[in-house]
Amino acid sequence: MPHDGHHHDHDHDDEGSELSPLALRVKALESLLVEKGYVDPAALDVMIDTYETKIGPRNGARVVARAWTDPDFAQWLKRDATEAIASLGYVGRQGEHMVALFNTPALHNMVVCTLCSCYPWPVLGLPPVWYKAMPYRSRAVIEPREVLKEFGVTLPEDKEVRVWDSTAEVRYLVIPERPEGTGSLSEDQLAALVTRDSMIGTGLAKVPA
Template sequence: MPHDGHDHDHEGSELSPLALRVKALESLLVEKGYVDPAALDVLIDTYENKVGPRNGARVVAKAWVDPAYAAWLKRDATSAIVSLGYEGRQGEHMVALFNTPQLHNMVVCTLCSCYPWPVLGLPPAWYKSMPYRSRAVIEPRAVLAEFGLNLPETTEIRVWDSTAEVRYLVIPMRPENTGGLGEDELAALISRDSMIGTALAGAAA
């Protein structure tokens, strides 16, 4: 499954009726000069990969360095996240899922594409795709392998179905040898995918 983010080129692909309408509207706006395609790509990239995910990364980094905050996040993720200024639609009812060496959490929305916008920004294209939505539940280990994440057989993989009522934020394990790093430096190690559960924290996001 491709997971390289936004792509305007849908030639040869099968689109839903809604996606076709959006594509037609976008083409019309571009044709009339109301929208600059390059600017639109930059805007989408910003919300998919920078602004939104940076919020979630700060939540995770604080949980890594502050045990009291981590405990609050486990008990009441919505309030803990709001305390950092991240709130709004699609983030009213949050649950934090903490990864451990024994348990790896992974999030999917099998019905549509429910996603915690205040902490992760726009959902990536692959998150909304039917292959991910269906296969993540049936064969999560195989799907993770396609993302390049091969977990030990002894690690349980738990899949959580995001809904309109509850949305999830995965708290990845803190990488080893990061004891001397501050929150800002740690946040740079946390990617959007690691907070969905399709990657580990580690390399600079």
């Protein structure tokens, strides 16, 4: 079967040579839905390929790099992130209502979905396992500074932390601070510094080597 699930959306403890009971349940469901004519296996392949190779955090990185280099675009992003992001071609499911959150020297934004796993797919693709797990979902709103430390980010005490719980269909994209010493870099080079985590707010943009 082409969809062994090894690249998407399952827990690490399902991995290994033996299929776990959970993986077997999913395989049974897939076989059933194909047999009953509800799902076309070719469409499954396209859907998987779409979120593995076409829609992912490199999209969001383009948005951030443009915001860093084009003040007019940054203003548009603040005013109407949905349209500004759409102008770069990133539209669709789970990106219907976008808001951009700009980190500054004085404040740090961080995004969570305490109720499920809401995430801005058109700009970031599908969420990492930890984003969907109970520890991140509960602790991000209780002790964000401690969670950030575990991600290797220690913020100054006087920096304000703003946590955004995605409880409706509004989706949040963090615009990390532009690293110092990047004044001469091109938009492409800047985009390479923008990590997935920096756009969730659990990381910072990379400093050029």
